[in-house]
Amino acid sequence: MDKKMLLLVNPCSGKAKMRTELLSVVQTFCDADYDVTIYTTKERADATKKVMTLKNGQFDLIVVCGGDGTLNEVITGLMNAKIKCVLGYIPSGTLNEWSSSINISRSIKQAAKDIINAKVITLDIGKFGDKYFTYTASFGAFTEASYSAPQDIKNVLGQAAYLIEGIKSLTNIKPIHLKFESTEKTVEGDFLFGAISNSLSVGGVVKLDKAQVELNDGIFEVVLIRKPDNLIQLQSVIDGILRHDLNREGIEFFHSNKITVSMGKDVPWTLDGEYVEGADTVLIENIHSAIELTVPDIKE
DSSP states (O other), X not given: OOEEEEEEEOTTSTTOTHHHHHHHHHHHHHHTTEEEEEEEOOSTTHHHHHHTTOOTTSOSEEEEEEOHHHHHHHHHHHHHHTOOOEEEEEEOSSOOHHHHHTTOOSSHHHHHHHHHTOEEEEEEEEEETTEEESSEEEEETTTTHHHHSOHHHHHHXXXXXXXXXXXXXXXXXXXXXXXXXXXXXXXXXXXXXXXXXXXXXXXXXXXXXXXXXXXXXXXXXXXXXXXXXXXXXXXXXXXXXXXTOOOSTTEEEEEESEEEEXXXXXXXXXXXXXXXXXOSEEEEEEEEEEEEEEEOOOOO
C-alpha cells in the first residue's frame, strides 16, 4: 500500500524555483511509492490554515517546499491543531541557513531524494506568547532586514539583500529598553539586538559555534547586544559578531528554556524572519521534542 504524502508548496518563495522543479520532485516521491497530494499556498498564513484542516493519521508525511516562513506556518498549524505527523523540508527560500545547519541540501532535487532515505529527529519548537517559531525570535539591528527587504530584491540578491539591509540598520540604530527574566539570569538595559534561538545562525549575521547549540536539548541560546557607550565599543561588538566571539563587553550570552521579556508594544520582533509586534510582557518558552523532522542520514 502506498504511503500518503502531503506536498505543501509555496510557489513564490526564493526565486520561485519550485515552479520548474515541482514535477521532478513529485516523480521522486512517486517512485518511492508515495501517494502524493499537492497543495500550493495562495497567501500568507495559508499553510497554517490548510494544516489545521487535517486529521491525525491522514498523511504519513508532510513535505514543505518553501522558505523558513512557510515551514513556520506549517509547524504553527501542527502545534495549534495538535497534529502529529513527520515533516520533511525542501528549502527553496532565499537564505535557508537554518536548514543547511542540519545538513538539508540547498538543491531542491537532492533534498527530495534525501527525504526518501532520511532519518527522523525530534526538534524543539519555540513559543512566543501564542505564536510559534522554529529557530529564532529576534529584535533590533539585522532582524528588520528579513522583512524590510522587498521579495523581488531578495530573489535577485539572495543573502546579500539581508546583509545590505542589516548594514543600513547600523547607521540608524535606536536602542530598545527591555528586561529579560529567567531562572538562570535577569538582564535589563538598552539593547541594539537580541535573539532567543535554536539555531547556528541568526539573520545570516550572528553565528554560534556548533559546540554551543543542540537542536533538541530543551534549551535556547540567548544573545543580547547592549547599547555601546562609544563607537570604539560598537566596533568591538561588531568585530566579536563577525569573529563568532560572544565573550565581548556589551554582549550577553546565556542559555535558558523559559524567558519573560518586558518591553513595549511598539517593539518589532521577527519569528523565523517574519514580522510580529511586541507586547508589554511576553513569555518565550522552549517546547521540547515538539516536532519530528526528516534529515539526511549521513554515515559517519
